[in-house]
Amino acid sequence: MNYNHHNKLKKYHTFSLNVIARAVYSIYSVNELIMLCKNARLNKCSVLLLGEGSNVIFVNNFDGLVILNRITSLNITESSIEWYIHVGSGNNWHKLVKKLIKNGIYGLENMAFIPGSVGAAPIQNIGAYGMEFKDVCNYVDIINLINGKQYRLNSHECEFGYRDSVFKHKYRENFAIVSVGLKLKKLWKPILTYSNLTSLIFTHTKITAKTIFNFICKIRKSKLPDPYLVGNAGSFFKNPVISSKYASKINLLYPLCPKYPQINGDVKLSAGWLIEQCNLKGYQYGGAAIHNNHALVLINKNNATGKDVINLARYIKKKVIEKFDIKLEPEVRFIGKYGEINAKDAIS
Incomplete structure (x- = not known):
């Protein structure tokens, strides 16, 4: 069991926010994981298990133990x-x-x-x-x-x-x-x-x-920014799935909108396309921004905070609703002070 002699989380998640945890450990076996979680419970400490942190946004500092999963069998x-x-x-x-x-x-x-x-x-x-x-x-x-x-x-x-x-x-x-x-x-x-x-x-x-x-x-590689160069969590929103009836209406108004029929008859749309049609590429809120080349990707442009990301996501959701009457839902996980929070509620 290795102890990281600091509790900064910036390099452990790809959005690279300046957040900290109470403690950070790496585990290499199931037994180590069990032992750490047992100790955390005894100390009434919250636990967050992270892999490569590519799909998380830290809304606040994490008041608990972050366990880095290094089980690589x-x-x-x-x-x-x-x-x-x-x-x-x-x-x-x-x-x-x-x-x-x-x-x-x-x-x-x-x-x-x-x-x-x-x-x-x-x-x-x-x-x-x-x-x-x-x-x-x-x-x-x-x-x-x-x-x-x-x-x-x-x-x-x-x-x-x-x-x-x-x-x-x-x-x-x-x-x-x-x-x-x-x-x-x-x-x-x-x-x-x-x-x-x-x-x-x-x-x-x-x-x-x-x-x-x-x-x-x-x-x-051509579409997505390298997280080692520009902090990001990949695709930020899910592609919305709508009824075939509403898809027909969208098709009449926006014939170029990409559409992907589903087995059950519903239709999946491109969230990135919807955001792009709202002319939001490059839009910035605080230190967070929408990527210039891919509207579905939010980036850490200038020392963004978790609140910057939430406010930007909330603005994007609002604009898409106004133009298309379609609600976008986050694909990323939001981590609050003591653990995961409901991302959908966070940007309501």
Whole structure:
């Protein structure tokens, strides 16, 4: 168990806010996690488990213990038709995707370059370019931080939805994800349903997983600012899902609005496009601003505070409602003084 001899959190989350915690520890095993949480309870101290901090906004200083998840185990087995990957929740998601492709294990390439840890993937049900985490999830291992009992939830029990899962609800408090199991078919087929990827059909005689991986990395790098250079939490808002009836109305008024039909008949819209139509690119509130190249990304432009981010997000939500009568919801997690707070309520 390593103790970090300071409690500054700036380098432990990608938005790089100047916030502090009562204490910061790194853990490398489940036993260390259990022991730290037990000690925190005895001292009546709040606990926050962080992976790479790529999807969090600290609204205030955190009056508690921040535990940095560094459980990086990785075990790969196989059957005649599938690969089974058991991976510790502290692993970096993109590095995992890259490593598997390098070893001839395909199926995650569409989710390349998504920031964050493996443990965050099931919580958010991360997704990109026609895929979601639920499509490859075999199971998720969690631990009860109060009694130390471990449980394995199959994919169905995770109750995955659009950027949602049971880990945001039933298992939100006093539980932690310690590992996940992925299942990937050996008979690989490219997923090219997303509009940007269809161009590969016309530009490549042979499409491989590496082709898709490189293409998506290039796109994401061109759109998203490097958090090491400009603090950001990636996509700030969820893409709104509306009824087909209202989508038809939007289509009449704004025929260029990107629309993605859903299986249940609803239609998903691009939150970034909606924000851009409100002429908000580059708009700044305090030290927080909307990125000039990607309206869905908020950035730490000049020593932003958590309140700057909330006020900016609230303004964006207001403008989109005024123009489209559509309510945007944050995708990021908001952390208050003693733990996670409801991000949707925070910007109401």
